[in-house]
Amino acid sequence: xxxxxxxxxxxxxxxxxxxxxxxxxxxxxxxxxxxxxxxxxxxxxxxxxxxxxxxxxxxxxxxxxxxxxxxxxxxxxxxxxxxxxxxxxxxxxxxxxxxxxxxxxxxxxxxxxxxxxxxxxxxxxxxxxxxxxxxxxxxxxxxxxxxxxxxxxxxxxxxxxxxxxxxxxxxxxxxxxxxxxxxxxxxxxxxxxxxxxxxxxxxxxxxxxxxxxxxxxxxxxxxxxxxxxxxxxxxxxxxxxxxxxxxx
Numbered sequence: 001x002x003x004x005x006x007x008x009x010x011x012x013x014x015x016x017x018x019x020x021x022x023x024x025x026x027x028x029x030x031x032x033x034x035x036x037x038x039x040x041x042x043x044x045x046x047x048x049x050x051x052x053x054x055x056x057x058x059x060x061x062x063x064x065x066x067x068x069x070x071x072x073x074x075x076x077x078x079x080x081x082x083x084x085x086x087x088x089x090x091x092x093x094x095x096x097x098x099x100x101x102x103x104x105x106x107x108x109x110x111x112x113x114x115x116x117x118x119x120x121x122x123x124x125x126x127x128x129x130x131x132x133x134x135x136x137x138x139x140x141x142x143x144x145x146x147x148x149x150x151x152x153x154x155x156x157x158x159x160x161x162x163x164x165x166x167x168x169x170x171x172x173x174x175x176x177x178x179x180x181x182x183x184x185x186x187x188x189x190x191x192x193x194x195x196x197x198x199x200x201x202x203x204x205x206x207x208x209x210x211x212x213x214x215x216x217x218x219x220x221x222x223x224x225x226x227x228x229x230x231x232x233x234x235x236x237x238x239x240x241x242x243x244x245x246x247x248x
Contacts, residue, residue, distance in 0.1 A: 008226035012074040012085075015223040019067030026060035079231055086227045093220040096213050103210045114202065115195045118147050125158045127168070136170035142201075144194035145171035150186065152193070 033053035066088055073081025124131040139145055145167060146152030153159050153167040165182065171189045172179035179188040 005230065008229040009074050011222055011226040012070055012230075015089075015219060015226075016067040016070035016074070018219065019063050019070065023060040023063035023067065026056050026063065030054070030056035030060060074230070077230065082227050082231055086224055086231075089220050089223050089227075093217055093224065096217040096220065100210055100213045100217065103206050103213065106206065114199050115147060118195050118198070122147055122152065123156055125156060125168070126161075127158065136168060138194055138198070139168065139170040139190070142194055142197040143174070143190045144192050144197045145190045146193050147195045148193040150183070150189050150191050150193075154183075 030053045033056070066085075069081060069088070070085045072078075073085050121131050122135060125135050126132055150167055150171055153171075159167070165184065167181045167183065167189065169179070169181050171181055173188060173190055176188050179185075181189070183189075
């Protein structure tokens with residue numbers, strides 16, 4: 001058995017193991033969601049809340065089957081099995097490349113989309129409605145104030161209606177307990193805008209996701225290449241031809 005065949009088989013077996021690992025991870029996530037739902041089922045009347053967990057577990061089962069097909073086809077050297085494995089990997093590879101391209105395109109649109117949406121939400125702030133809760137949570141977690149900076153609050157209806165020349169208390173720095181949100185004391189406020197902080201966070205997440213997708217796509221590419229090496233080898237290479245059965 002030549003080095004190319006051994007390497008190709010090793011890559012395909014490792015790829016099958018990767019599918020199994022992904023299936024195990026997804027099964028854990030799905031089981032965790034179901035277990036959490038059961039703990040709070042008295043508060044959750046909608047039974048469709050379990051649907052995402054069920055879908056995750058179904059995907060895990062499919063991933064396990066794909067890994068099983070790949071491993072068996074590789075070890076048994078089945079042309080049909082390897083062909084099926086190649087088709088599955090090709091579909092996943094195309095999906096990953098598409099996701100990578102879309103992620104790159106959307107990464108450039110994050111700034112515009114975030115600022116536009118954020119301005120709309122901030123304008124609805126009144127200190128009581130659901131939008132106010134979201135804004136306060138965002139400003140506290142990201143330690144920011146306003147869309148671009150804290151002065152953006154002066155253009156909101158809430159600021160004009162209160163008339164006390166102050167911003168929400170969620171703009172206050174965490175290390176100051178006596179902060180009143182007054183614009184006369186900007187040193188007590190988080191001065192950076194929330195749009196910048198949120199954009200940075202979203203772009204970082206997209207960047208990491210794109211790197212992971214690219215890594216998996218490269219692995220899939222070598223997997224397809226390995227299948228081609230195994231299925232296209234010639235009889236005069238000194239290695240026996242592949243069996244024609246599926247896994248026989």
